[in-house]
Amino acid sequence: xxxxxxxxxxxxxxxxxxxxxxxxxxxxxxxxxxxxxxxxxxxxxxxxxxxxxxxxxxxxxxxxxxxxxxxxxxxxxxxxxxxxxxxxxxxxxxxxxxxxxxxxxxxxx
Amino acid sequence: xxxxxxxxxxxxxxxxxxxxxxxxxxxxxxxxxxxxxxxxxxxxxxxxxxxxxxxxxxxxxxxxxxxxxxxxxxxxxxxxxxxxxxxxxxxxxxxxxxxxxxxxxxxxxxxx
Numbered sequence: 381x382x383x384x385x386x387x388x389x390x391x392x393x394x395x396x397x398x399x400x401x402x403x404x405x406x407x408x409x410x411x412x413x414x415x416x417x418x419x420x421x422x423x424x425x426x427x428x429x430x431x432x433x434x435x436x437x438x439x440x441x442x443x444x445x446x447x448x449x450x451x452x453x454x455x456x457x458x459x460x461x462x463x464x465x466x467x468x469x470x471x472x473x474x475x476x477x478x479x480x481x482x483x484x485x486x487x488x489x
Numbered sequence: 490x491x492x493x494x495x496x497x498x499x500x501x502x503x504x505x506x507x508x509x510x511x512x513x514x515x516x517x518x519x520x521x522x523x524x525x526x527x528x529x530x531x532x533x534x535x536x537x538x539x540x541x542x543x544x545x546x547x548x549x550x551x552x553x554x555x556x557x558x559x560x561x562x563x564x565x566x567x568x569x570x571x572x573x574x575x576x577x578x579x580x581x582x583x584x585x586x587x588x589x590x591x592x593x594x595x596x597x598x599x600x601x
Contacts, residue, residue: 384531413589420577422493422594423532468531475545476522477581477590479531 384412384469384480392486399456401483403469404449411472412445412452416465417482423468426454459487491515493582493593501599502570510565510596512580520544521563522590523555524579532579538563539585567598575600 387402403412411430415423429436429445429452436443442455456463464487470477494513502508514521520539524532534547538557557563561582567574577597581590 415592420526420528420597422579423581423592425589425591428589470531475537475539476534476547477524477532478534479524481529481531 384471384478386467386469386480386483388483389481390484390486392488393459394488395459395461397459399459399463399485399487401454401467401485403452403454403480405452405469405471405478406450407471407473409447409471409473412443413470413472413477414441414443414452414454415468415470415479417468418465426467456485459485461487461489463487493580493591495578495580495593495596497596498594499597499599501601503601504570504572506570506600507566507568508570508598510567510578510580510598512563512565512582512593514561514563514580514582515591518582518584518591519561520583520585520590521557521561522581522583523563523565524581524592525549526577526579526595528576535565570600572600574598 384405413428414426440457466482468482522537523535526532536555537544541557552568555565577595579595580593583590
């Protein structure tokens with residue numbers, strides 16, 4: 381069964397706009413990771429946020445984590461066409477990652 | 490440094506056959522995990538190996554097995570293939586299971 385659930389399922393934005401997607405999960409976690417997947421190929425690791433962290437930045441990415449609400453968000457600022465992809469959150473519970481179904485982001489030129 | 494590599498890239502098999510998929514980790518990574526991703530869904534955990542021992546297994550039948558070699562590379566075997574085994578099989582490696590997991594490009598398996 382999948383622990384994380386991303387919202388929305390799909391997102392279409394104009395180049396230059398910001399994209400925000402959310403992830404909710406059910407059980408306690410060690411950390412939460414965000415991944416990007418292009419065209420059904422391998423997942424690219426974007427960012428890891430540990431359970432004792434609240435916010436983390438990496439380039440145009442900003443991730444927040446609220447363990448009391450069991451939720452996380454990923455913000456991509458100033459989106460580009462190359463950001464078109466599926467984005468997954470994955471919760472790390474002991475030895476395995478549990479993924480949601482992902483958010484498909486389309487950036488229009 | 491080379492990333493995680495997987496072979497083959499694509500594979501077509503018929504029902505009942507057996508398949509072996511291979512994964513080579515990033516240098517220094519001792520943890521290897523296998524995931525199955527069916528079209529339109531997120532990856533599902535199959536196995537994790539750390540220091541050549543199985544650390545965990547997901548909700549998959551015994552037809553699925555894996556092993557890790559002394560050089561930390563890994564193989565995933567699937568016996569008696571079913572149509573439902575058609576999926577992208579992903580390998581992820583890390584220094585440990587508590588660090589970032591880096592994924593390979595995957596093996597696309599089609600069962601006819």
